[in-house]
Amino acid sequence: MTMTETKREIPAPPATENVPVGSAATVRGIRRTQRVGHFLESYALIILTALVILFFSVSPASSGAFPTLNNLNVILGSQSVTALIAIAALFAFIPGHFDFSLGAVAVSTQVLSAGLMSFYAVPLWLAILISMAVAALIGIVNGYFVTQLKMNPFVTTLGMSILLTGGVTWFTGGKTILSGIDPAITKFGTTRILGLPLVFFVVLLIAAVNWYVLTHTPYGRSLYAIGSNQESATLVGIRVERNVWIGFIIGSLIAGLAGIIQLSRMGSATASSGGDLLFAALAAVFLGATAITPGFFNVIGTLVGAIFVSISVSGLTLSGASGWASSVFNGTALLVAVGLSTYLGRRRSRG
Amino acid sequence: MTGLSSPTRSAPEQVTPSPVALSLTGLSKRFGGTQALDDVSLTVRRGTIHALLGGNGSGKSTTIKVLAGVHGADAGRLEVFGQHFPLTGYTSDTARGAGLRFVHQNPALFPELSIAENFGLANTFPVHHCGAISGKALRNSVTSTLRGYDLDFDPRTKVGDLRPADRTMIAIARVMADDDGKDAVLVLDEPTASLGQAESDHLMARLRQRADGGQTIIIVSHRLKEILSVAHDYTIFRDGRVAATLRDAQPTEEEIVSHMAGGMVSALRPEQFSSHATDQVRLEVTGLRGGALQGADLSVRAGEVVGIAGLVGSGRTSLLLNLFGRHRSTAGQMRLDGQHYAPTSIQEAMDSGVALVPEDRGAQAAFADRDVSDNISVAVHKNTWTRKWMPRARERRIAQDFIDKLSIRVRSADARFSSMSGGNQQKVVLARWLQRNPKLLLLDEPTQGVDIMSRAEIYSIIRQATATGCSVILASSDMSELVALSDRILILRDGRLVDSVDASTVDVDALTKLVMIDPRNRNHDHD
Numbered sequence: 001m002t003m004t005e006t007k008r009e010i011p012a013p014p015a016t017e018n019v020p021v022g023s024a025a026t027v028r029g030i031r032r033t034q035r036v037g038h039f040l041e042s043y044a045l046i047i048l049t050a051l052v053i054l055f056f057s058v059s060p061a062s063s064g065a066f067p068t069l070n071n072l073n074v075i076l077g078s079q080s081v082t083a084l085i086a087i088a089a090l091f092a093f094i095p096g097h098f099d100f101s102l103g104a105v106a107v108s109t110q111v112l113s114a115g116l117m118s119f120y121a122v123p124l125w126l127a128i129l130i131s132m133a134v135a136a137l138i139g140i141v142n143g144y145f146v147t148q149l150k151m152n153p154f155v156t157t158l159g160m161s162i163l164l165t166g167g168v169t170w171f172t173g174g175k176t177i178l179s180g181i182d183p184a185i186t187k188f189g190t191t192r193i194l195g196l197p198l199v200f201f202v203v204l205l206i207a208a209v210n211w212y213v214l215t216h217t218p219y220g221r222s223l224y225a226i227g228s229n230q231e232s233a234t235l236v237g238i239r240v241e242r243n244v245w246i247g248f249i250i251g252s253l254i255a256g257l258a259g260i261i262q263l264s265r266m267g268s269a270t271a272s273s274g275g276d277l278l279f280a281a282l283a284a285v286f287l288g289a290t291a292i293t294p295g296f297f298n299v300i301g302t303l304v305g306a307i308f309v310s311i312s313v314s315g316l317t318l319s320g321a322s323g324w325a326s327s328v329f330n331g332t333a334l335l336v337a338v339g340l341s342t343y344l345g346r347r348r349s350r351g
Numbered sequence: 352m353t354g355l356s357s358p359t360r361s362a363p364e365q366v367t368p369s370p371v372a373l374s375l376t377g378l379s380k381r382f383g384g385t386q387a388l389d390d391v392s393l394t395v396r397r398g399t400i401h402a403l404l405g406g407n408g409s410g411k412s413t414t415i416k417v418l419a420g421v422h423g424a425d426a427g428r429l430e431v432f433g434q435h436f437p438l439t440g441y442t443s444d445t446a447r448g449a450g451l452r453f454v455h456q457n458p459a460l461f462p463e464l465s466i467a468e469n470f471g472l473a474n475t476f477p478v479h480h481c482g483a484i485s486g487k488a489l490r491n492s493v494t495s496t497l498r499g500y501d502l503d504f505d506p507r508t509k510v511g512d513l514r515p516a517d518r519t520m521i522a523i524a525r526v527m528a529d530d531d532g533k534d535a536v537l538v539l540d541e542p543t544a545s546l547g548q549a550e551s552d553h554l555m556a557r558l559r560q561r562a563d564g565g566q567t568i569i570i571v572s573h574r575l576k577e578i579l580s581v582a583h584d585y586t587i588f589r590d591g592r593v594a595a596t597l598r599d600a601q602p603t604e605e606e607i608v609s610h611m612a613g614g615m616v617s618a619l620r621p622e623q624f625s626s627h628a629t630d631q632v633r634l635e636v637t638g639l640r641g642g643a644l645q646g647a648d649l650s651v652r653a654g655e656v657v658g659i660a661g662l663v664g665s666g667r668t669s670l671l672l673n674l675f676g677r678h679r680s681t682a683g684q685m686r687l688d689g690q691h692y693a694p695t696s697i698q699e700a701m702d703s704g705v706a707l708v709p710e711d712r713g714a715q716a717a718f719a720d721r722d723v724s725d726n727i728s729v730a731v732h733k734n735t736w737t738r739k740w741m742p743r744a745r746e747r748r749i750a751q752d753f754i755d756k757l758s759i760r761v762r763s764a765d766a767r768f769s770s771m772s773g774g775n776q777q778k779v780v781l782a783r784w785l786q787r788n789p790k791l792l793l794l795d796e797p798t799q800g801v802d803i804m805s806r807a808e809i810y811s812i813i814r815q816a817t818a819t820g821c822s823v824i825l826a827s828s829d830m831s832e833l834v835a836l837s838d839r840i841l842i843l844r845d846g847r848l849v850d851s852v853d854a855s856t857v858d859v860d861a862l863t864k865l866v867m868i869d870p871r872n873r874n875h876d877h878d
Contacts (some may be wrong), residue, residue: 183415216739216740216741217736218733218736221725221732224721224725225718225721225729228718228719228721229717229718229719231715232714232715232716232717232718233678233718234677234696235707235709235716236697236701236714236729236730237676237697237698237700237701237730237733238729239698295720
């Protein structure tokens with residue numbers, strides 16, 4: 001957007017620079033200010049992330065451990081799961097819905113694939129395949145409830161989330177699955193390429209694919225249109241129900257993949273609600289909506305949002321803040337981000 | 352509650368016989384570099400309906416907003432019923448104190464609540480001494496208010512159950528509740544924008560009745576026809592100035608338009624209007640049933656504009672939605688260019704070359720928060736996708752072409768859809784479909800909420816499309832629109848096309864009679 005603004009700007013002939021009080025000069029001044037404002041708005045999150053990195057790198061409490069390659073690995077590793085769930089959430093958020101079950105889906109595939117290997121000696125590839133099939137099934141069911149039975153997406157997916165949490169707790173008997181997990185998967189989780197975790201590159205690849213799908217395919221563009229006005233979308237020939245349904249399935253699959261990556265990083269699986277994963281991801285999604293194309297959910301902003309959340313939490317932890325600090329941070333970031341993106345969205349629609 | 356003096360209102364008392372209710376002189380207002388109002392004067396006589404007319408951006412809305420205390424004035428003098436109100440430091444409270452009462456386009460009524468509750472929420476609920484709402488006191492006061500307006504409703508009636516025109520009357524009665532009306536000026540901003548023809552006629556009749564009872568009314572509306580039927584005086588705006596003031600006049604629509612347009616003559620139906628209809632049959636429909644349709648037959652030739660006239664509920668929208676694949680017909684045959692045509696989806700209808708501009712722009716056509724380019728390209732995503740990328744640059748170029756070609760007044764193709772005026776929004780919706788070069792363009796109320804200047808432009812855009820062979824079916828409740836734009840007008844009644852008239856031989860009054868001829872339908876419409 002900033003690019004096109006710049007292109008449209010006609011370079012001013014030097015002579016007019018000398019005009020003392022001219023309307024043309026004033027207009028140009030205003031336009032320049034607007035452009036600077038526009039730039040700041042689009043890139044504020046990136047600038048803020050840089051400032052946070054700078055702060056924790058020089059702050060005496062964290063400067064020892066924060067700016068190290070080891071810590072960078074920890075940050076990029078931990079943000080990968082957040083980022084994936086956040087990208088998954090985009091497929092529900094962009095068409096104007098909500099998926100509360102993504103955290104639980106991630107936990108489900110993590111626990112299910114670990115459990116299949118540990119309890120039933122299922123080979124790794126089959127364990128992943130079955131888990132992903134279950135993730136797809138959850139997306140199909142959520143999408144059916146929301147698009148066909150017209151159930152409220154928030155309550156539907158919340159119900160699904162609780163149901164899944166109960167299911168995985170039953171499946172594990174409440175114990176952590178540690179043994180019998182194929183070492184290949186944990187090796188994958190700890191492999192580094194160019195000194196950075198392999199999973200980070202996997203996340204970048206998936207983000208790139210989804211950026212492409214959302215911005216450069218008719219399907220992705222249709223999701224934005226549906227999010228803008230469902231009835232208008234129907235009347236330009238967009239198959240609203242089908243596309244929203246597919247969005248739920250894609251979201252569930254990406255969240256399922258996040259669960260597999262979580263397993264590869266941790267080497268174990270414990271039943272939980274996945275709330276921590278989901279809330280950090282939501283913070284990333286809404287922070288992302290304040291950047292790049294302010295007022296709209298977008299993949300690049302989401303990725304930056306996920307990195308911002310992970311860096312801040314890491315910096316706080318290394319500065320000696322207690323465990324509750326990350327919850328306080330995620331909650332605050334979510335509130336601020338929702339507030340900001342709502343404000344920007346409203347300003348956009350006013351034009 | 353001083354209001355509603357005598358329930359009979361037989362003899363309007365002449366307490367203060369000052370003939371002028373509101374007088375505004377030398378009003379000026381600048382927004383940044385734009386002179387929005389330049390030395391505007393307005394004199395509203397007591398007990399008259401005074402129409403403010405003008406194209407978008409002509410200054411009529413700004414004038415209303417200054418009167419309402421929304422915008423401050425740079426200069427000007429306001430007198431209401433002989434009392435001077437300084438425009439510096441003038442707020443909405445001053446406006447209220449001066450006796451000005453405003454009802455806006457979409458009156459904020461709660462359809463799920465009763466009339467009485469709507470009154471209570473807007474004004475105050477009468478309470479018992481312990482603080483609970485006294486339903487009885489509220490009902491009594493509301494009943495007496497309603498009686499003053501000849502509205503014979505039980506105050507417990509849900510507002511949503513009333514006919515639309517009466518809902519507007521409720522909003523008017525509500526805003527006037529604490530006045531007897533004679534020392535107040537009622538200002539109505541586009542009160543009929545969301546009403547059908549019959550409903551707005553009903554409302555106009557009610558307003559005329561109020562004015563005859565001594566109420567002073569200022570009304571802003573895009574619908575010239577209905578304004579001409581009720582107004583006594585006219586103030587016509589152009590470019591922030593008063594272009595004409597007509598007192599006790601009976602102007603024609605053309606006269607008003609020429610004042611609004613200035614020297615530029617912009618008749619809605621040009622003199623040298625020539626039909627682009629050919630002999631080739633484009634669409635043939637026989638015995639179509641579905642929705643409100645009870646066996647409709649029609650035939651449209653290539654390049655022809657066929658108008659569909661009919662009352663609300665006659666099946667106008669049903670016909671278009673059936674043709675567009677939104678509704679499935681239950682019986683009947685359709686042939687498009689000789690081919691069997693029975694779309695099972697909108698996509699299929701679009702692929703067959705059919706396009707629909709729906710009735711309610713905001714709810715059915717707008718992507719308000721997306722930009723102009725997105726709003727145009729959304730109908731061709733599947734066709735323009737290169738299988739690799741969405742061609743953004745091309746989309747913007749196409750949008751810019753249409754902005755130039757249809758003279759859409761907008762900052763750029765990157766501007767939000769919602770930032771444009773109604774007329775320009777509608778042009779963008781037309782551009783969305785015209786880029787597909789449709790064989791059959793379905794238009795449902797294409798100029799609703801569109802100012803008269805943009806209306807003329809939209810008509811010429813549609814005529815240009817027919818020159819390339821595009822057939823048009825135009826469903827409208829605006830008889831002047833049907834007469835101006837159509838080659839042939841079909842009368843739709845009870846889901847059947849019962850009559851056909853040549854648009855060049857019929858005038859608005861004759862067409863209105865044809866549509867209204869059956870009194871049974873009149874009742875049906877009032878349901």
